[in-house]
Amino acid sequence: MDNMFDLKGKVAVVTGGGGVLCSEMSIALAERGVKVAVLDRNEAAARAVVADITRRKGTAIAVPVDVLDKKSLENARDEVLKAFGTVDILINGAGGNKPEATASDTMSFFDIPAEAIQWVFNLNIIGTILPTQVFGKIMADRGEGVVINLSSMAAFKPLTRTVAYSAAKAGVSNFTQWMAVHFAQNYSPNIRVNALAPGFFLTTQNEYLLIDKNTGERTARGQQILDHTPVGRYGVPADLIGTLIWLVSDAAKFVTGIVVPVDGAFSAYAGV
């Protein structure tokens, strides 16, 4: 039974691996015997995660990358292949939102700058598609592999204010389905693509919406989120690990093209 979750000796590439959620994923994979390439634009953050993994006797390398630049991704791929020989798992974790692309009392939808909308679209959609081209090609050539994308609650039903992020993450969910079908039909049934849709995790990316920076108190939006999360708390990064391990392991051999909410029932709750 336990063997179906065995990941020992696999190689994982984690983009955004220096970030809050994906550093936890990188460490969790390394603890299970996976060799992890921590890819991030923020090299210092990636190095800190690698140092943590090494301290725990795991195997990892830090590789600087810009997920929006194909050449940079190809350089990263070459480094990963040199160090570990192959790629079994790709986690497309680099993503996010920013205040400039968010409607508010001081920024009406009509005034949101095109560059801000583009920034969010590029990071979440292009930043998922390009790494899947570069690392997915290795999987296509081998006929084997697993891709995990990071979607969001905003993809199921758009969240107020985060207009670009909601649309972009809906794109990530759509791409997850598209890619799953494409790999299975054209390359191998043993290449699977799924997405995690985390509920609300308090991180640097959304802190400005959930905590009032002047008082340190929960914002009205933060309270609304908790009121709509039946388990009554924000997620913590460790909450994602069980679902991640299931999806990247043989236990999910027939699971491809799905988006799994890990959300304390946020998406299940109608509000009454």
Ligand SMILES: NC(=O)c1ccc[n+]([C@@H]2O[C@H](COP(=O)([O-])OP(=O)(O)OC[C@H]3O[C@@H](n4cnc5c(N)ncnc54)[C@H](O)[C@@H]3O)[C@@H](O)[C@H]2O)c1
């Ligand atoms: N935090 C949440 O509540 C939440 C909820 C749903 C989905 N998500 C998604 O989960 C993923 C991880 O979120 P997080 O909260 O850990 O974010 P985070 O900001 O802590 O981590 C994102 C990482 O991506 C890196 N990055 C940004 N742009 C990059 C680029 N162009 N190239 C390479 N690396 C780049 C950053 O340096 C950072 O280390 C994101 O896709 C996010 O949208 C987060």
